[in-house]
Amino acid sequence: MRQTTLLVLLLATSLSAVQSPSQPSWPAQEEEIMRHFQTIVRMDTTDPPGTPPGGEKPVAEYLKQVLEKEGIPVQLFALEPNRPNVVARLKGNGKKRPLLLLGHTDTVNVDAKKWTYPPFSAERKDGFIYGRGTIDDKDNVTGMLMTMLMLKRQNVPLDRDVIFLAEGGEEGTTRIGIQFMVNQHYDAIDAEYCYAEGGNVTRVNGQVKFASVQTVEKIPRAIKITAKGTAGHGSVPLEDNAVAHLGEAVGAIAAWTPPTRLNETTATYFKRLASVSTPEEAARYRDALSPDPAVAGPAQQYLRKNEPRHWSMLRTSLSPTIIQGGYRSNVIPSEATANIDVRQTPDEDPAKFLELVRQVVNDPQIMVEYANANSANRPPTPAARLDSDAYKALESMTTKHYNAIMLPTMSTGATDMSYLRQKGMQCYGIGPALDVEDGPKGFGAHSDQERIVEAELYRFVRFAYDAVVEVARAR
Amino acid sequence: MQILRTVAVVMAAAASLVAQGPAAPHEEEVMRHYQAVLRVDSTDPPGNESGVVAYVKEQLEKEGIATQIFQLEPNRPNLVARLKGSGSRRPLLIMAHTDTVNVDPKKWTFPPFSATRDGGYVYGRGAVDNKQDVAAGLMTMLRLKREKVALDRDVIFLAEAGEEGTTRVGIMYMANQQFGAIDAEYCLAEGGGVTRVGGAVKYASVATTEKIPRAIELTARGPAGHGSIPLQSNALTHLSSAVAAAANWVPPISLNETTAAYFKRLASISTPEEAERYRAVLSPDPTVAGPADAFFRKEAPIYASMLRSSISPTIVQAGYRVNVIPSEVKATLDVRTTPDQDPEQFLEMVRKVINDPSVEVAWAARDTRPNAAPARLDSDVFRTIEANVTKHYSTIVLPTMLTGATDMAYLRAKGMQCYGIGPATDIEDGPKGFWAHSDQERILETEFQRYARFYFDVVRDVAGRK
Numbered sequence: 002m003r004q005t006t007l008l009v010l011l012l013a014t015s016l017s018a019v020q021s022p023s024q025p026s027w028p029a030q031e032e033e034i035m036r037h038f039q040t041i042v043r044m045d046t047t048d049p050p051g052t053p054p055g056g057e058k059p060v061a062e063y064l065k066q067v068l069e070k071e072g073i074p075v076q077l078f079a080l081e082p083n084r085p086n087v088v089a090r091l092k093g094n095g096k097k098r099p100l101l102l103l104g105h106t107d108t109v110n111v112d113a114k115k116w117t118y119p120p121f122s123a124e125r126k127d128g129f130i131y132g133r134g135t136i137d138d139k140d141n142v143t144g145m146l147m148t149m150l151m152l153k154r155q156n157v158p159l160d161r162d163v164i165f166l167a168e169g170g171e172e173g174t175t176r177i178g179i180q181f182m183v184n185q186h187y188d189a190i191d192a193e194y195c196y197a198e199g200g201n202v203t204r205v206n207g208q209v210k211f212a213s214v215q216t217v218e219k220i221p222r223a224i225k226i227t228a229k230g231t232a233g234h235g236s237v238p239l240e241d242n243a244v245a246h247l248g249e250a251v252g253a254i255a256a257w258t259p260p261t262r263l264n265e266t267t268a269t270y271f272k273r274l275a276s277v278s279t280p281e282e283a284a285r286y287r288d289a290l291s292p293d294p295a296v297a298g299p300a301q302q303y304l305r306k307n308e309p310r311h312w313s314m315l316r317t318s319l320s321p322t323i324i325q326g327g328y329r330s331n332v333i334p335s336e337a338t339a340n341i342d343v344r345q346t347p348d349e350d351p352a353k354f355l356e357l358v359r360q361v362v363n364d365p366q367i368m369v370e371y372a373n374a375n376s377a378n379r380p381p382t383p384a385a386r387l388d389s390d391a392y393k394a395l396e397s398m399t400t401k402h403y404n405a406i407m408l409p410t411m412s413t414g415a416t417d418m419s420y421l422r423q424k425g426m427q428c429y430g431i432g433p434a435l436d437v438e439d440g441p442k443g444f445g446a447h448s449d450q451e452r453i454v455e456a457e458l459y460r461f462v463r464f465a466y467d468a469v470v471e472v473a474r475a476r
Numbered sequence: 477m478q479i480l481r482t483v484a485v486v487m488a489a490a491a492s493l494v495a496q497g498p499a500a501p502h503e504e505e506v507m508r509h510y511q512a513v514l515r516v517d518s519t520d521p522p523g524n525e526s527g528v529v530a531y532v533k534e535q536l537e538k539e540g541i542a543t544q545i546f547q548l549e550p551n552r553p554n555l556v557a558r559l560k561g562s563g564s565r566r567p568l569l570i571m572a573h574t575d576t577v578n579v580d581p582k583k584w585t586f587p588p589f590s591a592t593r594d595g596g597y598v599y600g601r602g603a604v605d606n607k608q609d610v611a612a613g614l615m616t617m618l619r620l621k622r623e624k625v626a627l628d629r630d631v632i633f634l635a636e637a638g639e640e641g642t643t644r645v646g647i648m649y650m651a652n653q654q655f656g657a658i659d660a661e662y663c664l665a666e667g668g669g670v671t672r673v674g675g676a677v678k679y680a681s682v683a684t685t686e687k688i689p690r691a692i693e694l695t696a697r698g699p700a701g702h703g704s705i706p707l708q709s710n711a712l713t714h715l716s717s718a719v720a721a722a723a724n725w726v727p728p729i730s731l732n733e734t735t736a737a738y739f740k741r742l743a744s745i746s747t748p749e750e751a752e753r754y755r756a757v758l759s760p761d762p763t764v765a766g767p768a769d770a771f772f773r774k775e776a777p778i779y780a781s782m783l784r785s786s787i788s789p790t791i792v793q794a795g796y797r798v799n800v801i802p803s804e805v806k807a808t809l810d811v812r813t814t815p816d817q818d819p820e821q822f823l824e825m826v827r828k829v830i831n832d833p834s835v836e837v838a839w840a841a842r843d844t845r846p847n848a849a850p851a852r853l854d855s856d857v858f859r860t861i862e863a864n865v866t867k868h869y870s871t872i873v874l875p876t877m878l879t880g881a882t883d884m885a886y887l888r889a890k891g892m893q894c895y896g897i898g899p900a901t902d903i904e905d906g907p908k909g910f911w912a913h914s915d916q917e918r919i920l921e922t923e924f925q926r927y928a929r930f931y932f933d934v935v936r937d938v939a940g941r942k
Contacts, residue, residue, distance in 0.1 A: 109800070173797075219704065223798045235788040235810025236687065236879035237781045238723070240774055244789040244807075245723030251716035255706070310705045320703040321712045322798050327791030330691045330808045330842065334790065339716070340798045342703025372798070413704035414799075440701070447702045447800055 042123035048107035056083030057169035093159030098193035104142035105171030108134035115449035137446035158475035179417035194391035199430015215430025217384035232335035347381035382422035394471035433461035510611035514591035520575035561627030566661035572609030573639035583915035605912035647883035667896020683896025685850030693840035700803035848888035899927035
C-alpha cells in the first residue's frame, strides 16, 4: 500500500516536471503576498458584523480591484449590500470540468483586550503575523488570490476553468454566503473539484510532521439544556435550584465519553499517522482503534487529555459553550439554560444520540433537546474520493513542498464544503503549516489571539499554486 | 387644593373623635393614615419617599410633634420625630421604611396604589412591607402625645428611605452620619410577624438576629477554543461542576441562642412528629440531626437555612457563541452566613468543596451588613413584647434569626438592641401571591388594627413611666 502510493507519487512528480509551465520567481512575490495578506487582515470583517455597516465588503472590493487590475473579470453576488461574494474565473479550454478555489472573507469576532497586538494590525513580529483571520481564513483567500494572479501572469494554459470564490458569511451567516451561492448562483461556481479551508500541515517543534487534507467532516449541531426549578429568595436554598441542576447536568455531559465511531477516512488517518509517529505514539494511535475497550480505553484517555482533536475525531463530541441563568444575586431564577456544541460523526443517528445524552443527564428537572441550529442545512455527505486527480495533486505537492505524508482527514469543525459536496462536488480541505504548540498557547483559529508563521504563509501560497497548476493545466 | 385637603383632614379628625369609643378607638384614624401612605407610589428603584414623608410630617406637626428631615440625595428624605421622656432611661427607636419594592401593575386585581378595601382586606404595594409600620408608628406617636403619656425614655420615630436596595441613602446614612438623631438603647422595626394557619394564630416570631448577606463569585479560567474540539480544561465545564458542588454541599449546622430557642419553642406547639424533628436538629449527634436536617432541606428549606450558613447559586452568565469555548466564566452564589461565622473560614471551606485549581473562589462586592451580636432574650423589651403578644394574640413568641437582611443590622452593629416585629398574616397568602415582594400584597383589616393596638401598647410599656 505504502510502496504503491510512493510509486504513483514518483510518476506523478516526474510527469509534471516534464510538462510544467515555467515557475514564478517566488522570492520576488513575497512582498506582494505579504501586502495582500496584511491589507485584508487589517480590514475588520468580523461576523456577526461589528461597527455598522460591517460586513465583508471592504475585502471583496479589494479583491475585485486587484483581480481586475490583472485583467481577470470579477462578479460580485450580494444578498445583502455589505456582504458580497466575489467570483473570478480564468477560462480553460473546456476539456475538463472546472476547479473551484474557495476562501471566506469573514472572521469570528474578537475580544480586543486579550490581544497583545491589536487584532486588525497584522503585526509582523519574530517571524509571525498576528491578527484575526490569519489562519481562518485570510490565509486561503491570499493563497487563492495569488494563484489566480500568477496563473494569469504566467499565462498557464488550462484544461479546466479555475474559479475563485471569496465568500462571505462562513462564520455563522452561511445564508448570505455559501447557501446563497449554492442555491441561487450555482452556475457561477459549478465545478468538478474544489479546494477550500479545512486541512493543514502539522509542525511539531518547528518540524513538519504530516499534512492533512480534509475529505469529510463532522456535522455541527447544538443541544440546548434547560433546567427548571422553583424561583425563590437566595437566602433560602432550594434543592431544586435550577442553576445548581444545570451545573450538575453540564458537568455530567462534559465528563461523558460518547461511544467510538470510526469510518474509512478516520481509520486511514490514524493508521497513517502511526506510520510517522514515535513507537510510543504509534502504539497509542493503533490502540485507540482497537475494538477492545481495555486496549482502547487508556489510549483514548491519553488523547482526550493531550490530543483533544484526535479524541474528537473518534466520536461525536460535546463542548459546553454557553450558560445563562439568573439576574440578581439574591433571586434564585426559575429557569437556566446551557448550550452544548455537538459535533456528530457522519453516520451518527441524531435522535438516538439525543436519547443517550438524556440518559447521561438523568434529571427530570432538565430538558434536553436540539437547539434551533442550522444543522439541518449541513446534512451528512459522502467522503470525497481518495483516488481523484485533485487528491493526487495535493499528495504530490505535499511531497514536493513539505516532504511529508498526507493524511485524509475528517475535520471536527464544519466547513462550507458540505454544501458543495451535497451538489456532488469533490471537495478537499487544505491549509498552511501550523505549530501544534500554538493551539494550547491560545493562538489557534477562534482563540483569543491568532497568528501564522510568515515563512509558512509563503510556502502555502507556492503549494496551492502548484497543486492548482497540476490539476488544471493543459496536458 | 391645599385648603380643601386641610379642611377634609380637620373634618375627618373631628369625625374620628366622635366615632371614638371603647370598642374601636383610633381605628378610623389609623386606617386613614395607612391608606394615605399606601396611595403614594414610593417604589424603589427609582426611589422617591418624599410624598410619604410629607404626609407623615404634616400629621406629626399638626399634633405639635417636631420633625427633622435628613436627606443625602434629593427626594430621599429620612424623617425623625422625637417625644421627650424624663431621661431616666435611654431612648427607644421605632423604625419603619417608607419605600417599597416595584410593581407589575398588570398582575394586580386592585391597582397597587389604590389601598382598596375589599372583603376584609386592604390591598396595595407596601401593605405588609412596610407601610403598616409607618402607619402604626405614626399613630403611636400621635397617641402618646395626644394622651400625654408620661415617658421615662425618649421615643424616636424614624421613617427611613431606601430600605429596598438603596440603604446608602437610608439606614447607612442615618447610622453613619446622623446617629446622634436616632441613638437609642432599644429599637423596634420590621422583621417579625404573627403566623396564622387556617385563620388561627399559631405563633409570633420576633427577630432578634439575622444572617449576613454576602456573595461569592466563582471565576473559572481555561484556554479558549473551538467547540468542535472538547477540552478537559473547558472553563465552563469547570464552573458548572463547581456550582453544582457548592450547591450540593451541606455546610455544618451552627446554632446560636436565638435559633436554639426558636426550634425548642416551635416544638412545644407542634404535632409530635414535627416536634421530634425540631428537637432532633438541636442534637449534637449527626446521626440524630442528619435525617431531620435532610427533611428540612427538602420540605422546609427556611428551617435548613436557619441552621447554618447557606449557599444558593443565583447567576451564571458565560459564553457568547455556541461554537466557542470561552476562556473566562463567572457565577454568583448568594451566601448567607450566620452572625458568628468567620467569613474567611467559610470561604476556605467552599474552596475545599470545589477543590479545583482552575476555579477562583472569592467574596464579591455586595451591599452586605456588618456582623453584630443578637439582641438579648432577657431584656425589658423582649419581655414586654412577649407580654403583649400574650395579651393581644394569646400565643407564644419564637425568637427568630432572619435568613434575609434588614436594616436592624446597622443599628445592632452600633450596640442597639433591635427587635423585629410585625402583624399577623395568613401562611396561605404566600403561595397565593399576596406577601411582601409578591405580585400582589394585602393585609387583613382586623389584623392591621390589632397590630396597631399591639404596637402602641409595646411602645407605651417600654417607654412609659414606671
